[in-house]
Amino acid sequence: MPNNFIASLEAPAMSLHLAGGKGVNLNQMLRAGLPVPPGFIILTTAYQRFVADNALASLIHEQWHLCDAAQPASFEAAAHVLHIAFADGKIADDLAVAIQAQYTGLGKDVAVAVRSSATAEDLPEASFAGQQDTYVNVRGESAVLEAVQRCWASLWTARAMAYRLRQAVSPQEVSLAVVIQQMVPASAAGILFTANPVTGDPGEMVINATWGLGEALVSGQVTPDMLVLDKATAAIKQTILGDKLVMTTATDRGTAETPVATDQQRRQVLDTTQINELVRLGNLLEAQFGKPQDVEWAIADGTISLLQARPITTSGAPIPGLAAPGDDHWPPPDMAAQPFDLWTTYDVGERWPEPVTPFSWSTGYAMIQQNMEETLEGLRAPYAGKIQWSKRAYGHVYLNEGALTYAYNDGLGLPMGMIAPTMTGVVAVTPENDRYQWSKLVRHLRFFRRSLFQAEKDVKRYMADFAQIDGWVAAFMARSLAGPADSMLWREANEVWLARAMHYMRAHGSATSLSLTTYSQLEQFTQRWTGEKNLTPKLVSGLSGVIAAEIAPALWQLARQIEAAGMADVVANQPPEAALAALRSTLAAQPVLAHFDAFLARHGHRCMSEAEWLHPRWVESPQLVVESIAGYLRAGDSFDPATSAAKAERERIEATSEIAQRLNLVQRAYFYRLLKRAQRLMLARDNGQHYLVKLMLPVRRLYATLAERWARRGWLAQKEDFYFLVLEEVAFVLKHNGDHNGAAGAQLDLVQRVASRRQAYDFWFGKAAPDVLDADGEIVEFQAAREQSTEGLVLIGLAASRGQVTGVARVVLTPQEAAAIQPGEILVTRATDPGWTPVFSVIGGAVIEIGSTLSHAAIVAREYGLPAVVNIPQATHLIRDGQKIRVDGNRGRVTLLE
Numbered sequence: 001m002p003n004n005f006i007a008s009l010e011a012p013a014m015s016l017h018l019a020g021g022k023g024v025n026l027n028q029m030l031r032a033g034l035p036v037p038p039g040f041i042i043l044t045t046a047y048q049r050f051v052a053d054n055a056l057a058s059l060i061h062e063q064w065h066l067c068d069a070a071q072p073a074s075f076e077a078a079a080h081v082l083h084i085a086f087a088d089g090k091i092a093d094d095l096a097v098a099i100q101a102q103y104t105g106l107g108k109d110v111a112v113a114v115r116s117s118a119t120a121e122d123l124p125e126a127s128f129a130g131q132q133d134t135y136v137n138v139r140g141e142s143a144v145l146e147a148v149q150r151c152w153a154s155l156w157t158a159r160a161m162a163y164r165l166r167q168a169v170s171p172q173e174v175s176l177a178v179v180i181q182q183m184v185p186a187s188a189a190g191i192l193f194t195a196n197p198v199t200g201d202p203g204e205m206v207i208n209a210t211w212g213l214g215e216a217l218v219s220g221q222v223t224p225d226m227l228v229l230d231k232a233t234a235a236i237k238q239t240i241l242g243d244k245l246v247m248t249t250a251t252d253r254g255t256a257e258t259p260v261a262t263d264q265q266r267r268q269v270l271d272t273t274q275i276n277e278l279v280r281l282g283n284l285l286e287a288q289f290g291k292p293q294d295v296e297w298a299i300a301d302g303t304i305s306l307l308q309a310r311p312i313t314t315s316g317a318p319i320p321g322l323a324a325p326g327d328d329h330w331p332p333p334d335m336a337a338q339p340f341d342l343w344t345t346y347d348v349g350e351r352w353p354e355p356v357t358p359f360s361w362s363t364g365y366a367m368i369q370q371n372m373e374e375t376l377e378g379l380r381a382p383y384a385g386k387i388q389w390s391k392r393a394y395g396h397v398y399l400n401e402g403a404l405t406y407a408y409n410d411g412l413g414l415p416m417g418m419i420a421p422t423m424t425g426v427v428a429v430t431p432e433n434d435r436y437q438w439s440k441l442v443r444h445l446r447f448f449r450r451s452l453f454q455a456e457k458d459v460k461r462y463m464a465d466f467a468q469i470d471g472w473v474a475a476f477m478a479r480s481l482a483g484p485a486d487s488m489l490w491r492e493a494n495e496v497w498l499a500r501a502m503h504y505m506r507a508h509g510s511a512t513s514l515s516l517t518t519y520s521q522l523e524q525f526t527q528r529w530t531g532e533k534n535l536t537p538k539l540v541s542g543l544s545g546v547i548a549a550e551i552a553p554a555l556w557q558l559a560r561q562i563e564a565a566g567m568a569d570v571v572a573n574q575p576p577e578a579a580l581a582a583l584r585s586t587l588a589a590q591p592v593l594a595h596f597d598a599f600l601a602r603h604g605h606r607c608m609s610e611a612e613w614l615h616p617r618w619v620e621s622p623q624l625v626v627e628s629i630a631g632y633l634r635a636g637d638s639f640d641p642a643t644s645a646a647k648a649e650r651e652r653i654e655a656t657s658e659i660a661q662r663l664n665l666v667q668r669a670y671f672y673r674l675l676k677r678a679q680r681l682m683l684a685r686d687n688g689q690h691y692l693v694k695l696m697l698p699v700r701r702l703y704a705t706l707a708e709r710w711a712r713r714g715w716l717a718q719k720e721d722f723y724f725l726v727l728e729e730v731a732f733v734l735k736h737n738g739d740h741n742g743a744a745g746a747q748l749d750l751v752q753r754v755a756s757r758r759q760a761y762d763f764w765f766g767k768a769a770p771d772v773l774d775a776d777g778e779i780v781e782f783q784a785a786r787e788q789s790t791e792g793l794v795l796i797g798l799a800a801s802r803g804q805v806t807g808v809a810r811v812v813l814t815p816q817e818a819a820a821i822q823p824g825e826i827l828v829t830r831a832t833d834p835g836w837t838p839v840f841s842v843i844g845g846a847v848i849e850i851g852s853t854l855s856h857a858a859i860v861a862r863e864y865g866l867p868a869v870v871n872i873p874q875a876t877h878l879i880r881d882g883q884k885i886r887v888d889g890n891r892g893r894v895t896l897l898e
Contacts, residue, residue, distance in 0.1 A: 005043055009038065009181070018045065021117060021310065023179050034281065036305065036307075040179075042099060044119060060082065063082055075161050086150075086156070100144070110139070111185070113137075113138070115135075116177075116178060117176065117177040118177075119174055135254075144180065155174065155175075184307070187211070187212070188299045189296070190208045191207070191294065192208075194231070202231075206227070207227040208226055210224040211264060212248045213298070223245075223898050225240065225244070226242070227239055227275065229275070231279070244269070246260060324759075324760040326758070331362060336386070337776065338403060342405075343391060343777075344771060345399070345850050349830060349850035351397075351831075351833060354765070355761055357761060358726050358757055360612050362726035362727045362728070365392075367505065369390065378444070379411050387400060393777060394767065395763070396769045401423055402427065402775075405427045412444050414437075416430070416434045426780070458506060458507035458510045462511070462691075473698060481705045490702070498699055500695050501699070504692060504695065508688040511688050515684070518678045518681055519536070522674050529667055534799055535655045537862055538652050540862070546686050548860065552837055553841075554602075556632050556641050558629050558632075559633045561591070565586075567582070567592070570583070571629060571633055576627045596622075604622075605696070608836055614720060620700075631821075641841040645864065647865045648863050648865045656675065704719070707720070707722030715751075717755075721751075721754040725753070725754070792895055792897050794895050795872050796893055798851075798892050799890060799892035800869060800892075801858060801867055803845075803865065804888050805845040805887050807825060808826065809881065811828045811880070812829045813829070818836060823843075823844075830850055831856075832857045846866060846870075847869055852871065872894065
């Protein structure tokens with residue numbers, strides 16, 4: 001057998017493109033004298049031979065180009081086709097004989113581990129760990145060949161393809177080697193991190209350890225021991241013993257999870273000698289590779305073996321000063337810093353939970369600046385008019401919460417205890433700042449009078465204008481945009497529609513401010529007179545007339561109508577575009593389509609991350625709605641949102657009655673008046689957001705029309721590139737021949753500029769963003785409050801929606817991923833907006849990094865009776881995808897059970 005298909009695991013000069021990331025790392029470890037089990041590598045050339053022999057290259061190319069990041073179902077469909085093709089393929093006889101010979105060289109029918117090793121795996125820029133498959137305790141020549149073929153196929157699972165698309169790794173750039181190693185019959189196994197993966201501390205190591213093979217730990221089936229160690233001395237700084245109820249053991253047919261003996265469950269797995277040895281090996285590995293490592297290890301007969309190592313590329317803590325490649329410096333520039341500046345994701349984190357594009361940032365910055373200046377108009381302080389209200393850092397948008405609290409506390413003289421409950425809590429309440437400053441209050445009487453009385457008028461006028469906004473937008477959507485010149489479209493977007501949005505943004509801000517203040521008053525009142533602060537969320541739940549709450553029931557009804565029309569399989573099992581085309585061409589589905597179009601007319605201006613211009617609205621990409629309907633079809637009848645809404649309404653009535661019964665006559669009258677006001681303002685705030693976003697639909701359509709034109713002319717490589725320009729650049733192009741088919745775009749070299757900015761934009765996805773930055777842009781330590789229980793680590797946030805649920809955590813970092821959440825799973829994400837509403841009728845609970853008790857996630861969770869906890873910094877990094885957790889919405893606690 002030629003050496004260009006198989007190599008020994010310790011062969012010299014092993015390369016990434018032949019051995020893959022795992023193979024290269026193990027090769028370097030073996031050659032450095034580290035304890036790695038013996039084995040061999042089936043090189044990428046063997047995979048390429050298999051692909052060529054079975055004519056799979058064209059099929060891979062075809063299926064890859066059918067995948068769409070905005071449609072998770074497209075990855076599943078492509079993966080299904082490729083899985084069948086790989087399973088039906090045949091390994092050439094000479095290659096099969098060579099693999100079998102290498103295997104028998106390890107020992108007759110010896111148990112081996114068969115591990116995938118992708119060429120794009122374990123790179124410094126992106127960890128592809130876990131994207132391909134591993135099989136342990138494989139015995140026999142035919143079983144080894146089958147495992148190899150399954151590893152090759154795992155390069156094309158839906159999860160692996162989606163991950164590579166996000167990391168911009170094309171099919172031509174990736175291949176797969178397979179590592180076959182003698183299996184370690186482990187009595188104990190675990191993971192060693194040579195830097196603390198939660199805090200990012202490079203001076204600490206963390207060991208997770210459990211009994212048996214490591215698969216139970218890696219797959220989240222067991223709660224391991226956790227040891228935090230000093231890297232230099234191996235001194236134990238913290239010990240948390242896991243329950244270790246089960247362990248993975250080898251069987252005649254692979255592996256199985258078996259119960260751990262009672263006396264072992266709470267006994268520490270590692271002794272002092274083993275701990276010291278792991279620390280020694282960890283230091284050697286970090287020196288070998290020059291960076292912190294994530295290491296899998298196993299112990300058999302008292303001897304430690306290292307099974308694999310890869311860089312720690314993500315941690316719970318962001319890396320200070322982390323710089324993106326390409327152009328990451330878009331206008332507008334920062335203003336002069338104020339000493340009280342403190343940047344958080346408060347409020348803006350709901351609107352931009354993911355990295356922001358240059359165009360969205362350049363428009364959003366101006367809108368936030370204008371809105372905040374109008375909100376604080378009349379503030380008499382030396383810093384008035386000199387505050388920068390938003391900034392972009394680590395790819396994300398931040399709001400100046402420090403300046404906001406300082407303006408209200410120091411400038412207007414309000415006590416911090418009144419302000420803090422509506423914020424993130426990063427600014428502390430102290431005896432010094434928690435008092436009324438009467439001289440300042442008197443000086444700003446005019447401000448407060450305008451803020452209170454004018455704000456009420458603005459809110460009422462805004463609600464009265466809802467019907468007018470419907471008419472404006474309906475008339476616009478009926479128009480053709482083919483005729484007007486580029487400059488006319490640009491002026492209409494900015495001078496008509498954005499101007500209207502800014503006009504109403506102030507009223508919506510008033511509704512938000514008044515609702516937060518009134519809710520806080522209601523909460524304080526109920527706590528003072530009944531001792532039941534946690535009942536307050538129920539008092540504003542299950543309200544009729546919340547437009548966003550219509551979305552999920554409407555989609556659920558559409559799913560039932562599609563079932564009645566006999567089209568359920570078509571919609572549930574086909575890519576969304578194909579399903580929609582089938583509906584439109586089927587006579588029996590025409591009544592359903594009428595309801596579908598009515599839904600788009602009512603809610604089609606929504607999408608996920610609605611402040612981001614890059615994302616198409618539902619009316620522009622109706623397949624996104626079809627995808628949500630497909631989720632309801634797959635979930636069946638058991639997840640009827642109307643049932644949840646009715647439950648929330650019933651609980652609101654019961655909570656209202658329970659509180660009222662504890663009050664005297666005067667208190668009860670005040671309570672009902674305060675409750676009515678809070679509920680009215682909640683409706684104004686939520687429905688105001690609906691109409692504010694609706695005013696943005698014409699803006700998005702006008703921008704999208706320009707984007708399509710510019711791409712057609714060759715000024716941009718693709719239409720989405722428009723959103724990687726900033727306002728000034730678009731204005732420059734329009735000024736210089738922008739209405740004609742000339743090469744105006746070339747004057748700025750738009751294609752090159754966009755490519756450089758896309759590089760920076762893509763870099764920030766998957767990177768941990770700090771929750772708080774100081775005036776100099778330095779990271780401020782602001783971790784989730786936590787405590788240790790006998791069950792596991794407990795994260796403490798704000799109780800947003802009552803109830804308890806235990807289930808599988810689904811960590812979602814982008815809106816596109818949300819569509820793949822399965823019924824009953826617990827959503828864990830940075831923030832949500834109304835575009836996420838369909839997800840809430842499927843999930844079992846929610847854990848949100850950003851938000852208050854009146855954030856979108858909190859409101860919708862209460863409408864559907866879902867336990868929810870918000871305001872847990874770095875939740876998407878502290879909670880692992882697939883981990884079992886308990887969400888306690890009564891006390892604001894999330895327990896990590898695994």
